[in-house]
Amino acid sequence: MFLADAIFRKRMWVKKETRPIILVNGSHQKTIIFGALSHDGRQFFRQYDKFNQYCFLDYLKELHRKYGKILVYADRAPQHKSNIIKQYLEKNDDVIIHWFPKGSPQFNAVEEVWKQGKYNLLVSQYQPSLSNLKNNISKYYRTRRFNLDILKYMQREDG
Numbered sequence: 001m002f003l004a005d006a007i008f009r010k011r012m013w014v015k016k017e018t019r020p021i022i023l024v025n026g027s028h029q030k031t032i033i034f035g036a037l038s039h040d041g042r043q044f045f046r047q048y049d050k051f052n053q054y055c056f057l058d059y060l061k062e063l064h065r066k067y068g069k070i071l072v073y074a075d076r077a078p079q080h081k082s083n084i085i086k087q088y089l090e091k092n093d094d095v096i097i098h099w100f101p102k103g104s105p106q107f108n109a110v111e112e113v114w115k116q117g118k119y120n121l122l123v124s125q126y127q128p129s130l131s132n133l134k135n136n137i138s139k140y141y142r143t144r145r146f147n148l149d150i151l152k153y154m155q156r157e158d159g
Contacts, residue, residue, distance in 0.1 A: 030130075031047055031049065031130070031134050032048045032049065032050060032051045033046070033117075033137065033141065034048065034055070034059040035113055035141065036063055036072070036110065037110055037146065037148060037150050038067075038150075039150055039151055041145070042067075043113075043141075043145070044062075044066060045141035046058075046062060047134060047137060047138055047141075051079060052079055053078075053082035053084050054084070056079045056080055056082075056085065057084055057085060057088060060072075060085070060088065060095065061088070064092065064094075068094065069094040069095075070094070070095055070096070071096045071098065072096065072097045072098070073097075073098050073099075073107075073108065073154075074097055074098075074099060074100065075100050075108065076100070076102055080097070081099075106153070107153050107154055109146075109148045109149075109150040112146070112148060112153075113148070117137070117140060117141065117144075121133070121136055121140055
């Protein structure tokens with residue numbers, strides 16, 4: 001399975017040739033999505049409020065519970081390689097993580113999923129609130145099927 005995470009922040013629409021006045025309240029609201037794709041078309045997405053090792057561990061446990069023995073390809077984010085993740089992997093030898101080379105998102109098919117999702121949810125739709133965005137993200141990833149040939153991503157040239 002290919003695994004990745006993405007951060008979605010609320011954006012806004014404005015008319016061409018206008019300069020909007022944006023009121024800010026100091027909030028940096030966002031939502032985090034963890035996602036995995038398998039070579040046989042299965043996909044597994046979960047939404048979190050934070051991007052940390054504990055959320056990643058929760059996601060990894062859910063992935064493990066749902067699919068059993070898994071081989072996961074992931075990037076080298078510190079949250080993915082923390083001590084609690086290493087401890088979990090030591091205790092669960094039927095969960096194996098292989099790391100993508102540093103700075104190589106082109107090998108991870110889930111990055112294409114995030115690109116499509118951000119376009120469909122942030123560029124082509126107005127999201128009036130963070131809760132609205134979260135609900136739309138949940139619905140989008142629950143109902144959308146990404147028919148990507150993930151093995152082709154592994155065969156790409158580096159760079």
